[in-house]
Amino acid sequence: MENLEILYSSQKIQERLEQLANQLDEDYKGKTITVLCVMRGACFFAVELTLKMKTDIRYEFIEISSYGNNTSSSGSVTLRTNIRDSIKGKDVLIVEDIVDTGRSMTYLLEHLKQYEPNSIKICVLADKKERREFEVPIDYVAFDIPNRFVVGFGFDAGEKYRNLPYIAALKED
Ligand code: 5GP
Ligand code: MG
Numbered sequence: 001m002e003n004l005e006i007l008y009s010s011q012k013i014q015e016r017l018e019q020l021a022n023q024l025d026e027d028y029k030g031k032t033i034t035v036l037c038v039m040r041g042a043c044f045f046a047v048e049l050t051l052k053m054k055t056d057i058r059y060e061f062i063e064i065s066s067y068g069n070n071t072s073s074s075g076s077v078t079l080r081t082n083i084r085d086s087i088k089g090k091d092v093l094i095v096e097d098i099v100d101t102g103r104s105m106t107y108l109l110e111h112l113k114q115y116e117p118n119s120i121k122i123c124v125l126a127d128k129k130e131r132r133e134f135e136v137p138i139d140y141v142a143f144d145i146p147n148r149f150v151v152g153f154g155f156d157a158g159e160k161y162r163n164l165p166y167i168a169a170l171k172e173d
Contacts, residue, residue, distance in 0.1 A: 003170065003171045004151065004152075004161075004164075004168040004169070004170065004171065005168055005169045005171060006166050006167075006168045007145065007146075007148075007150065007166075007167050007168055007169055008143060008153075008166060008167040009166050010165040010166050013048075013142075013153060013165075013166065013167065014048070016142050016143065017045075017048055017049050017052055017142065018052055020049060020123070020140060020142055021049055021050075021052035021053045022052075023140070024049075024053055024055065024093070024123070024140065025053050025054050025055050028055045028091070028093075029055075031055070031056075031091055032055075032056040032057070032058065032090075032091070033055055033056070033057050033058070033091055033092075033093050034057075034058045034059070034060055034087055034090040034091065034092045034093070034117075035050055035057050035058070035059050035060070035093050035095055036060045036061070036062060036083065036087070036092050036093065036094045036095065036112075037059060037060070037061050037062075037095050038061075038062055038063070038064065038094065038095065038096045038097070038104075038108070039061055039062065039063040039080075039081065040063065040154070040156075040162070041096075041097030041098070041154045041155055041156065041162075042095050042096050042097040042125065042154060043154060044153055044154035044162070044163075045095060045097060045125040045142075045153065045154055046059075046095040049095065049123075050095075058090075060083045060084065060085065060087065060092075061081070061083070061084070062079075062081060062082060062083050062108070063079075063080040063081035064077055064078065064079055064080060064104055064107065064108060065077070065078050065080050066078075066103060066104045066107075075103070077103055077104050077107040079111065083115070086115065087112070087115045087116075087117045088115055088116045088117065089116070089117070089118045090117050090118055091117070091118050091119045091121075092112070092117045092118075092119065092120045092121070093120075093121050093122075093123055094108065094112075094120060094121070094122045094123065095123050095124075096108075096122065096123070096124045096125070097124070097125050097126065097154050097155060098124060098125060098126040098127070098128060098145075098150075098155070099122075099124050099126075099127055099128065099132075099136055099138060100128045100131050100132075101131055101132060101133040101134060102132050102133060102134035102135065102136040103133065103134055105122065105134075105136045105138075106134040106136060109136075121139040121140070122136065122137065122138045122139050122140070123138075123139060123140035123141075124138055124140070124141055124142070125142045125143065125153070125154070126141075126142065126143050126144075126145045126150065126155075126167070127141045127143070127144050127145065128145050128146075128147060129144060130146070130147040131147055143167070145167075146169075148169035148170070149169065149170045149172075150167050150168065150169055150170070151164065151167075151168055151169075151170050152164030152165070152166050152167045152168050153165065153166065153167050155167065157170055
């Protein structure tokens with residue numbers, strides 16, 4: 001597609017996810033993880049990552065929204081769908097597509113506190129450090145990415161492009 005510039009090929013993503021999966025297996029040895037997948041963007045990452053893991057995993061899903069259909073942040077975060085089961089006393093691994101300004105993750109951490117998990121760690125597919133406005137304690141990062149709007153492997157532009165097997169930057173024109 002001529003308006004896309006591939007940043008990470010499908011093979012590159014799979015290789016990096018394999019490394020991350022091994023690291024997570026090592027760090028959570030003997031434990032059960034509650035993977036909290038942040039819809040919708042992170043679903044692809046959460047599935048592909050955890051299929052490579054051996055650790056005992058339970059899944060929770062939450063949907064928050066900050067971007068709407070634009071390619072720039074709207075400035076407010078809303079909760080669309082909350083978690084289903086109790087995470088009290090659980091070791092929660094938040095799996096998110098990207099931390100950009102850090103606004104969404106800050107909101108999510110604050111929201112989850114009330115449920116009293118035993119631990120919370122953060123695993124993101126992409127870290128857009130340059131754009132950070134809110135400090136976020138990220139534990140696992142697949143890729144540090146430049147300040148470009150990306151699509152593919154779960155990332156959308158107005159719900160389009162999510163199912164591309166690679167991560168690409170959208171060329172503006
Ligand atoms: P933050 O709250 O950290 O500013 O933004 C996080 C959310 O903005 C992400 O969960 C994602 O939905 C959206 N976002 C930020 N950067 C990008 C990007 O480059 N591409 C896409 N598709 N979404 C992005
Ligand atoms: Mg998101």
